[in-house]
Amino acid sequence: MNLLHFLAENRMQVLELFLEHLWMVGASTLLAVIIGIPLGIMIAHWPAWNKPVLAGANIIQTIPSLALFGFLLPVPWLGDRAERLAILALALYALLPLIRNTYTGIRGVDPAVVEAARGMGLTERQLLFKVELPLASSVILSGLRIAVVISVGLATIAAAIGAGGLGELIFRGLAMVNNQLILAGAIPAAALALVADFGLGWLERRLRHR
Amino acid sequence: MGQNRGAAIEFRDVSFVLPDGHVVLSHFDLDIRRGETLVLLGRSGSGKTTTLKLVNRLLAPTSGSVYVDGAVPAHGKDLLRLRRRIGYVIQEVGLFPHFTVEKNIGLVPAIEGWPQDRIRPRIQQMLQLVGLDSGLADRYPHQLSGGQRQRVGVARALAADPEILLMDEPFGALDPLTRDELQREFLSLQQRLCKTVLFVTHDLNEALRLGSRIALMEAGKLVTLLSPEEFLRSEDALVSAYVRAFGAGLDAAAQRRVQ
Numbered sequence: 001m002n003l004l005h006f007l008a009e010n011r012m013q014v015l016e017l018f019l020e021h022l023w024m025v026g027a028s029t030l031l032a033v034i035i036g037i038p039l040g041i042m043i044a045h046w047p048a049w050n051k052p053v054l055a056g057a058n059i060i061q062t063i064p065s066l067a068l069f070g071f072l073l074p075v076p077w078l079g080d081r082a083e084r085l086a087i088l089a090l091a092l093y094a095l096l097p098l099i100r101n102t103y104t105g106i107r108g109v110d111p112a113v114v115e116a117a118r119g120m121g122l123t124e125r126q127l128l129f130k131v132e133l134p135l136a137s138s139v140i141l142s143g144l145r146i147a148v149v150i151s152v153g154l155a156t157i158a159a160a161i162g163a164g165g166l167g168e169l170i171f172r173g174l175a176m177v178n179n180q181l182i183l184a185g186a187i188p189a190a191a192l193a194l195v196a197d198f199g200l201g202w203l204e205r206r207l208r209h210r
Numbered sequence: 211m212g213q214n215r216g217a218a219i220e221f222r223d224v225s226f227v228l229p230d231g232h233v234v235l236s237h238f239d240l241d242i243r244r245g246e247t248l249v250l251l252g253r254s255g256s257g258k259t260t261t262l263k264l265v266n267r268l269l270a271p272t273s274g275s276v277y278v279d280g281a282v283p284a285h286g287k288d289l290l291r292l293r294r295r296i297g298y299v300i301q302e303v304g305l306f307p308h309f310t311v312e313k314n315i316g317l318v319p320a321i322e323g324w325p326q327d328r329i330r331p332r333i334q335q336m337l338q339l340v341g342l343d344s345g346l347a348d349r350y351p352h353q354l355s356g357g358q359r360q361r362v363g364v365a366r367a368l369a370a371d372p373e374i375l376l377m378d379e380p381f382g383a384l385d386p387l388t389r390d391e392l393q394r395e396f397l398s399l400q401q402r403l404c405k406t407v408l409f410v411t412h413d414l415n416e417a418l419r420l421g422s423r424i425a426l427m428e429a430g431k432l433v434t435l436l437s438p439e440e441f442l443r444s445e446d447a448l449v450s451a452y453v454r455a456f457g458a459g460l461d462a463a464a465q466r467r468v469q
Contacts, residue, residue, distance in 0.1 A: 110302075110304070110307075112300060112302030112303065112304035113304045113305070113306060113307070114304075115268065115300065115304060116298065116300060116303070116304030116305075116306075116363075117304070117306070118268060118293075119266050119268055119293060119296075119298035119300075119376075120293060120294065120298060120317065120318050120366075121290045121291070121292075121293030121294035121318065121321070122290075122317075122321065123290060126321060130306075130317075131306060134308050135307065135308055
């Protein structure tokens with residue numbers, strides 16, 4: 001039985017796992033964006049917070065993923081459903097590139113532009129939304145791209161705690177020493193990562209300011 | 211309240227000290243008259259730029275008061291209103307790279323709530339005023355030459371029709387030909403508009419050519435305040451040192467203006 005044959009025969013199951021995977025990556029990325037970008041904006045404007053926030057995000061990044069899933073398992077509401085837990089863990093990993101790139105992007109805005117904007121009488125809010133964020137957008141997006149690609153890969157490991165996704169095929173294949181099963185999980189995951197990388201990369205180039 | 215009714219900007223015993231204790235400006239007094247071009251001349255680090263930023267409150271004085279139109283601007287809304295009434299032109303220009311020329315010029319009128327049908331003609335008028343082709347309106351700053359960019363900078367500063375214009379070495383980064391052109395245009399523009407201009411430069415030629423009065427600064431203090439004619443004849447040690455330093459470099463245009 002070759003791989004294409006297998007995929008054709010099990011397309012509904014593979015599709016379901018693919019959608020689970022997509023949901024975990026999408027939800028966790030959204031959560032990371034909601035937390036990470038404001039944190040990045042904050043540390044770009046209050047440098048005193050810079051070190052502790054980046055250090056925190058860095059430490060999270062050093063925890064092995066399997067261990068992090070394990071740490072979070074006993075947490076009450078979170079541990080009830082593996083998928084919930086996986087989304088939070090993935091979001092935590094996605095924080096660092098988002099915070100760091102938002103910070104770098106905003107700090108990278110030409111100081112003369114910021115000074116001119118202030119001197120012209122823009123409010124701090126207008127400065128942020130009309131000047132700083134638009135000018136930082138391509139750098140922020142490149143952080144998002146890194147976060148998404150990491151998440152797609154890490155989400156396969158979430159199957160180990162029963163969160164589903166394409167990792168389930170990989171783990172099952174490993175247990176049964178069945179290469180086709182492994183590939184049936186790995187290839188769609190790799191394709192997803194490539195498509196996300198390419199799509200966000202394209203958007204990033206479009207937003208880059210000459 | 212300020213004391214001098216004829217003054218657009220008044221500095222009263224203003225000092226500015228950095229957090230590390232470095233005194234940038236000490237006991238500075240100066241009146242800038244309505245409609246004049248007052249040039250702050252001095253070497254780097256003499257406090258010229260700081261003086262300028264105290265007017266639009268990008269910096270707040272450590273002690274003393276800076277009056278604009280007889281009042282010290284408070285905080286929040288007052289401060290923003292003050293800044294929108296003051297045009298600000300800097301050497302690095304600081305155009306918004308993600309906005310077209312048109313949007314750059316129209317930004318202050320837009321945030322001041324002008325209706326669109328008033329902003330568009332205003333932008334065209336401004337482009338014409340600074341000698342730019344109206345076809346440039348859709349361009350981005352990176353598509354312009356240095357001289358064109360600074361013209362847009364001036365147009366942007368004038369767009370909301372401010373009474374006061376602060377210019378911090380606006381022509382300093384331009385090549386000599388373009389600088390000469392922009393200086394000439396500035397003079398003819400100023401003749402028509404009669405704004406109150408506070409102009410920072412370290413270039414004596416520029417000061418003599420553009421200023422109605424020249425305030426020479428040194429180490430955070432006002433050394434002397436003279437007309438260009440008086441400046442060239444002054445016996446003051448620092449003034450004559452300045453004139454000597456330029457010596458043969460004093461250009462014909464500046465000399466002519468003075469004679």
